[in-house]
Amino acid sequence: MSYQKLIKVLAASVVDEYFESIAELLNEIGAISFCILKFENNLSEIVVSKNIEGDLFFDSSDIQFDKSDFKEDVAINYFDKQLKFDSIFYIHHNSSLFAAILINISNKTNLNILKENIERISQRYLEILIKDKRTEVYVEYQKKIDFVKVVSNIFRNLSIDDLLSTGVALFMDVFSAEASCVLYGDKFVPIGVKEDDLAKITVKGEPLSEIIYRLDKSYFFKEDLLADKYNVENIFFIYEPKYKLRIILFNVSVDFAPDVEFSEIISSILTIAMENAYAHEKMVEMKVYESEMDKTAEILNMFVNNEIVFNSGVKAYGVSIPSKVAGGDFLYLTDNEDEIFLCIADVCGKGYAAAVLTVVMSTVAELLKNVKHYDILDLTNKLLDFLLSKNLGGRFITLFFGVIDKKSLELKYISLGHEPAYIVRDNAIIELHSSFLPMGIMKEEYGIEKIRLSNEDLLFLFTDGIIEYIDYENLKYRLMEIKDTPLEDFVKNLYKECVKDRKQQLDDFTCAVLKI
Numbered sequence: 001m002s003y004q005k006l007i008k009v010l011a012a013s014v015v016d017e018y019f020e021s022i023a024e025l026l027n028e029i030g031a032i033s034f035c036i037l038k039f040e041n042n043l044s045e046i047v048v049s050k051n052i053e054g055d056l057f058f059d060s061s062d063i064q065f066d067k068s069d070f071k072e073d074v075a076i077n078y079f080d081k082q083l084k085f086d087s088i089f090y091i092h093h094n095s096s097l098f099a100a101i102l103i104n105i106s107n108k109t110n111l112n113i114l115k116e117n118i119e120r121i122s123q124r125y126l127e128i129l130i131k132d133k134r135t136e137v138y139v140e141y142q143k144k145i146d147f148v149k150v151v152s153n154i155f156r157n158l159s160i161d162d163l164l165s166t167g168v169a170l171f172m173d174v175f176s177a178e179a180s181c182v183l184y185g186d187k188f189v190p191i192g193v194k195e196d197d198l199a200k201i202t203v204k205g206e207p208l209s210e211i212i213y214r215l216d217k218s219y220f221f222k223e224d225l226l227a228d229k230y231n232v233e234n235i236f237f238i239y240e241p242k243y244k245l246r247i248i249l250f251n252v253s254v255d256f257a258p259d260v261e262f263s264e265i266i267s268s269i270l271t272i273a274m275e276n277a278y279a280h281e282k283m284v285e286m287k288v289y290e291s292e293m294d295k296t297a298e299i300l301n302m303f304v305n306n307e308i309v310f311n312s313g314v315k316a317y318g319v320s321i322p323s324k325v326a327g328g329d330f331l332y333l334t335d336n337e338d339e340i341f342l343c344i345a346d347v348c349g350k351g352y353a354a355a356v357l358t359v360v361m362s363t364v365a366e367l368l369k370n371v372k373h374y375d376i377l378d379l380t381n382k383l384l385d386f387l388l389s390k391n392l393g394g395r396f397i398t399l400f401f402g403v404i405d406k407k408s409l410e411l412k413y414i415s416l417g418h419e420p421a422y423i424v425r426d427n428a429i430i431e432l433h434s435s436f437l438p439m440g441i442m443k444e445e446y447g448i449e450k451i452r453l454s455n456e457d458l459l460f461l462f463t464d465g466i467i468e469y470i471d472y473e474n475l476k477y478r479l480m481e482i483k484d485t486p487l488e489d490f491v492k493n494l495y496k497e498c499v500k501d502r503k504q505q506l507d508d509f510t511c512a513v514l515k516i
Helices: 004-010 015-027 109-155 160-174 196-200 208-214 261-281 293-299 351-366 376-389 464-468 472-479 486-496
Strands: 031-040 043-050 070-078 081-093 096-105 178-183 187-191 201-203 220-221 225-227 235-240 245-250 307-311 315-321 329-335 338-345 398-406 410-416 421-425 427-433 447-454 456-462 509-515
Touching: 004 015, 004 486, 015 043, 043 220, 043 261, 043 410, 096 109, 109 421, 160 178, 160 187, 160 245, 160 261, 196 201, 196 208, 201 208, 201 464, 208 245, 235 261, 245 261, 261 421, 293 329, 307 329, 329 509, 338 456, 338 509, 376 398, 376 410, 421 464, 421 472, 427 447, 456 472, 456 486, 464 509
Parallel strands: none
Antiparallel strands: 031 043, 031 096, 070 081, 081 096, 178 187, 178 245, 201 225, 220 235, 235 245, 307 315, 315 509, 329 338, 338 398, 398 410, 410 447, 421 427, 421 456, 456 509
């Protein structure tokens, strides 16, 4: 029966089911008392407990977490008393602690089932965490994409006056606002509100007419609002910085909060729309694409290598072919006198939002062109800090950084949640798997892994888009067939075999093969 309960833990698909299944397992093995703690931001909360008095609050150091899987005969000082437990099991990934199981039990041999399987139990929690994050990001992403599709109609306006009058009505409609206005220079375009009314509406006692000229970013007001004439429940202020365009929406009603990231998207849309209108008024000749979003995609794609041909120390060929007009994959190779730097990455999601982050990757890569030594550990940590500081709303990147020493042929690499890299050597394939989470989920202590390459080795890098067409085993079988096939022919033939119809391409197709 104990193993049936264990299987239920390992089959859990959501967090609540996971912890409930662990509690059932503890009861099954005869735990006298136990407490399951869930950790977030290094602080705990009780999820399930049995025969434990009061609420317990710990941080990871209180329960003596040191990256080990479990400890036995643990005494914890808790305020003015000492708590003793027969065992503590840690559910973690590397240095990140997710949960802890504190147990007292009469027959300690019954804990063997936990000791033998704690790594699998931790791995299952990590899988649930990543799945929930992907689902959350996708749902929020889809809502915002639907909004962008509607609001992109603003690009049809080719004069400033049309843009202002249409824009205020459009934003009022998509946000279900009760009133709105646009302020641009000396222009005031209202719907349901007068310019004098802005001085009569106050936020924390200050007139709205003064606040909007002081703010230099979009803002959502929902507290301390007073108005003599109107019943104002909230105000969404949208600021476009380049042209100092201000849109004010009163009493908006949407099914998602206008957060910082989304406000910046709206502001960017307004900037593009204003630039489009100004370009028309100044009679600047330019090609008009099917939509302004196509122009944005073209600009984003200028930062990404769609094809790589490399012949410096090693031979290499690679492609990155987006499924949509803008892709979320990134591929890059460069070298200096002694080393070869290689990078492949995949941004969570598709299209424009993902492509913006590939621009960041491209900018980082360009800075490496004249570097004498590639420090991928330092690069990884700095890129992580940068992405976390930007609060990307749950978006993350899987990536593989590698450096090949041209003389010793030693490959140093860091893989963050990315697909395995394959080394084809003789009649076998060596797989280089990731040891870390995708970049952007949480802070981790990264480490470099090493392997020595040999002459005639083939190194194959790819993103998960390829697995949409061919499974891992068949892909490895195809790699074993390369032999004397030119690298470019192999990659192009693989694309033709996988993608029968370019218009029906399921995901970005990105891969590279290097011959040592």
